[in-house]
Amino acid sequence: MPNLELKLYKNGNQEQIKFIYDLKKEVYQRYVEENYGEWNEEIQKKLFDKFMKENSKNIELIYLKDKLVRILQWKRNRE
Secondary structure (H helix, E strand, C coil): CCCEEEEECCCCCHHHHHHHHHHHHHHHHHHHHHHHCCCCHHHHHHHHHHHHHHHHHHEEEEEECCEEEEEEECCCCCC
């Protein structure tokens, strides 16, 4: 697809971190509220920090016309 580009997550890039957190919040907030009663921002940020520490090398970002639009997370087979 023209103008579509995959870029690796750059550790510490605040724009990318904010985008990933906001996307995860959008996707999971309703589930968390329905199953745990509330979305606690402090707890969720701690969980997110852990997620980023464990997965940052497995995240690619999808850009469309130089605009960040989605993330792609994959896990390497560690054989």
